[in-house]
Amino acid sequence: MIALDILAIGAHPDDVEIGMAGTLAKHKQAGYKTGIYDLTYAEMSSNGTVELRQEEAKDASQILQLDVRGTIGLPDRGLQLIKTHIDEVVKIIRWHKPRIVFAPYWEDRHPDHIMCSRIVQEALFNAKLRRYMPELPAHTVEQAYFYFINDTVPADLVVDVSEVYEQKRLALGAYRSQFTPQTNEMVSTPLTQGYVERVEARDSLLGQGRGMKLAEGFITKGPYAVQYF
Numbered sequence: 001m002i003a004l005d006i007l008a009i010g011a012h013p014d015d016v017e018i019g020m021a022g023t024l025a026k027h028k029q030a031g032y033k034t035g036i037y038d039l040t041y042a043e044m045s046s047n048g049t050v051e052l053r054q055e056e057a058k059d060a061s062q063i064l065q066l067d068v069r070g071t072i073g074l075p076d077r078g079l080q081l082i083k084t085h086i087d088e089v090v091k092i093i094r095w096h097k098p099r100i101v102f103a104p105y106w107e108d109r110h111p112d113h114i115m116c117s118r119i120v121q122e123a124l125f126n127a128k129l130r131r132y133m134p135e136l137p138a139h140t141v142e143q144a145y146f147y148f149i150n151d152t153v154p155a156d157l158v159v160d161v162s163e164v165y166e167q168k169r170l171a172l173g174a175y176r177s178q179f180t181p182q183t184n185e186m187v188s189t190p191l192t193q194g195y196v197e198r199v200e201a202r203d204s205l206l207g208q209g210r211g212m213k214l215a216e217g218f219i220t221k222g223p224y225a226v227q228y229f
C-alpha cells in the first residue's frame with residue numbers, strides 16, 4: 001500500500017473536491033503524495049447513478065493527479081458512529097500511514113457530512129492504539145484538519161489556491177451528474193442551482209483581505225504545531 005502525505009476523507013464522491021481540491025492539487029505539484037477516500041458510493045443521490053458517479057470521481061482524480069482514490073462502500077444515509085464503520089477508516093489510515101488527514105467540518109446541513117467527520121475523528125484515535133486491531137501496525141497522524149462542504153465558519157487557516165484553481169474548476173466540472181443541469185430527467189437540488197459558482201464565491205471570500213485571489217479554509221481542533229515561525 002502506498003504511503004500518503006495527505007489523506008482526505010469525505011462521505012460522498014465530490015465532498016473533498018468541494019472543500020479542498022485546490023489544496024490537494026497544490027500539494028501534488030509540490031511533490032506530496034495525496035489521496036481521497038469516499039465512505040460511500042452516494043447511492044442515495046437524487047441525480048446520477050453509482051456507475052456514473054464512479055466515472056466522475058475517476059475523472060476528478062486524474063485531474064487532481066491523486067496517488068490513491070478509493071471508496072469504502074458504507075451505506076449512504078446509513079453512516080453511523082459504530083465500530084464496524086470506524087474500523088473501515090482505521091484500516092485506511094493504517095494502510096496508507098498519512099502524515100495529515102482531512103475530514104469534513106463537523107457542522108454541515110447534510111447529516112452524512114457530520115457523521116463522516118465524527119467517524120474519522122474516532123478512527124484517528126483508534127489508529128494510534130497498538131492493541132486495537134493488532135493485525136495492522138498502529139499509526140499516529142501528525143495533524144487533522146477539517147474542510148468546508150456546505151457550511152462555513154471563520155477559518156483557522158487558509159491555503160492560497162489561486163494558482164491551481166483551474167484544476168479545482170475542472171475537478172468539480174467532472175461531476176457532471178451533480179452540478180450541471182443538462183437534461184429534463186435531472187432533479188433540481190441545491191447542487192444544480194449554481195452550486196459551483198457559490199463554492200468559488202466562498203473561496204474568493206476566504207482569500208479576501210489576505211492578499212489571495214482564491215483560498216480554501218480549514219478548521220483545527222488541536223493547536224497548530226510549528227518549530228519556527
Ligand SMILES: [Zn+2]
Nearest residue numbers: 011012015110
Ligand atoms: Zn456529500
